[in-house]
Amino acid sequence: MTLLVHLLSCVFGLGSWVAVNGVWVELPLLVTSLPEGWLLPSYLTLIIQLANLGPLLVTLLHRLTPGRLHEPAVISCLLCLGVTSCILLAFFWDRTTVVGGGPHSTAFFVLTFFLSLVDCTSSVTFLPFMMQLPEEYVSSFFVGEGLSGFLPAAAALAQSVGFTKCVNSSSGNMTEHSIMQTEYLPPSFSTEVFFFLLAAMMCLSLAAFIALNKLPRTVPGSTENLVPDAGSISSGLENPGAEGATGGGNGPGEGEAPGKVNPDLSLQQLIFIYVTVVWVNGATNGLLPAVQTFSCKPYGDLTYHLSTALAAVANPAACTVAMFFPNRSLLFLGLLTALGSGFGGYNMAMAAMSPCPLMQGSAAGETIIVLSWLLFTGTLSYVKVMVGVILRARGHSALVWCGAAGQVGSLIGSVTMFPLVNVYKLFTSADFCSTSCPS
Template sequence: MALFLHILSCLLGLGSWVAINGVWVELPLLVPQAPEGWELPSYLSLLIQFANIGPLVVTLTHKFRPGRLQEGPVIFVLLGVGVVSCLLLAFLWQETSWVAGTRRSTALLSLIFFLSLVDCTSSVTFLPYMTRLRPDYLISYFIGEGLSGLMPALLALAQGVGVLSCEPVNTTEINGSFVLGNLTAVYQPARFPAWGFFLFLAGMMGICLTAFAILHTMPGKQSQRHQEVVKSKKREQEESWEKGVEQRPMMGEEVCAEVIDVKKERKRYSLCEKIFIYLVLAWVNALTNAVLPAVQTYSCMPYGGRIYHLAATLASMANPLACGIAMYLPNRSLVMVGALSLVGSIIGSYIMAIAVLSPCPPLLHSAIGGALMVVSWVLFVGILSYVKVVIGMILRDEGHSALVWCGAVVQLGSMVGALAMFPVVNVYSLFRSGDPCTSNCPQ
């Protein structure tokens, strides 16, 4: 039963972001056929930020109407909307219409908004729901959340998304021999169409919905009984220790040792410590969900398409791996959380510096440069994913309300990061992309 609950928790985490992550990795196939062209990713970023209205409503409801909102029915609705939206995407994503004199992908953008609403709201509903289960099941949830990025990426690799070849634009014949002209990047056709990919996403969301239905109906009562037993045991222990202090005044050292142990078990963080935890959480999610993903192509593509795909895929694998490490080697020290956040931020600074120097970064013509970029992305995602899991474990012990605010801070940090990067990348064009087939950089 314990293993079964771990699997169900993992599948619930998988449904948190698998839809939007899937849309992101499918963009190379959507962009050439969408009227928006390469502006489509920027529209996607804005839609995700508009979808934060969902977490805002849930957070305000918990704040001003505590106890009125039950996560269970909300999660059923969210996963149902996710399944229907993915199914509609499979058949309607190419439908367009005229808006203000310009043709737009109205069906695609509308359905992406609903998927964004589902995934953003999951941060403030799925996490608080996990308080009904034992704390160790929260790690399984985070593993599933990491797989929500890995599985679409692996499917996109199998589909052949983003694979390109360099072909000559024209050839000229000189003295009986052909001389190649300028090379241009040509994307290879996918092994299966975009509608098949969206059907896969619909199937994954359907599996998550089924898993949650089982989790909500069968183990829920057991988990609630578990919480009641734990609370009653704590009350009994506290009462017995208090009586022990009154009845055994001569055994000072033994009583003091027991009281110290109780205080350790009942450790609560001060206001300053909680502010530090939430600030680190917002910073880490801003980096991992918005700031660095916005420049991933600029940091990797100068070294070649193979380096880009390796960095994206292995970084996606680093997320669930970090969650697994946190399961067996959790370290809740705030000093360690701060230190790891600093290390991850330093690695992120290196990635950002390479993106700024694109299309001619250091070690461009050396294998070391590409290998270093892949390792940097893996370490960046792995270290900060470990930090997010540890913070989730810390806030899990603080109760239901702390996890609600945890989800709200996650979305707030991601939103601030995205809004900060949008004008930098799309308006001011501070980052430059190089030609993957021809390089004007010095050797």
């Protein structure tokens, strides 16, 4: 039974962000077919942020009508909406209509909005739902959430998305003045098949959720009451007092072993935790994803795909490490956040130096940028898991606000990067075939 619940929790977590992650990794194919071209990522960023209306509405309902929101019903509707949207995308992703005198991908935009609504709202519904199970299953959920990035990336690699070759575009014979241009290689399977694969992953998540909901409440440590009573709803910022205290006379965290949860946290500690949630999600979901292409493409296609694939692997790997080697020390998590932010700073610096970053054309430069992305994702993913475990001890409401804080961070990161990339053009794309940098 324990192994089954771990597996179901993992597969349930798969449905959290698999749809939006899938659309992102498919962009190199989409931009060659849709009329928006490489402006498509900027449209996609705005659509995803608009979908934050979902978690905002759920959070307000929790606050204004405590105890009345039936989360299992909401989650079922979200997953069904995600499956339906993925299937419709497979049929209508390339349909265009004329808006403002030009063709636009209206079907793709509308269906992507519904997928984003599912994934954004999962932040404030999926994790709080896990409150009905013991805390060790929360780590399994985070493993599944990490796989929601890895599996679409693996499918895109198998599809050969974004692989290119250099071709001579000048007329006549090859000369020293020949113009070399980048040409995308045909994919191994179509975009339609890719969207059907996303739909299948969403179906698996829905099936796992139904199974978790049907499990007998004899699972050790589970609770019958998924949504707390009206009187127990809070933001998670209040001190639980004597009822949550576990150490006679010790202050918060004093004498606490790394593997032990103490829900009695001070206001300053809780503020630190929620600020960390905002920053970590802002960096991993908004700031750095916007520049990954700029930081890796100058080193070549292989480096770019290795960085995206290994970064996707780092997420579930870090969640697995957190499951077996938990450390709830806020000092340790703060240092780990600073370390991960340092790797993120290096990635951002290489993106700013594009198309001629440090050590371009050398094996050392390629290795460092791949490792930097791997460690950036891995360290901050570990922090996400441990913060979720800490807040789980404070109850359902604390996890709802954790999800809301994560979405706020993602929004801030995305809104910050959008004008820098699309308006002020602070980052320059690299064409591996035609860009020449000083040695």
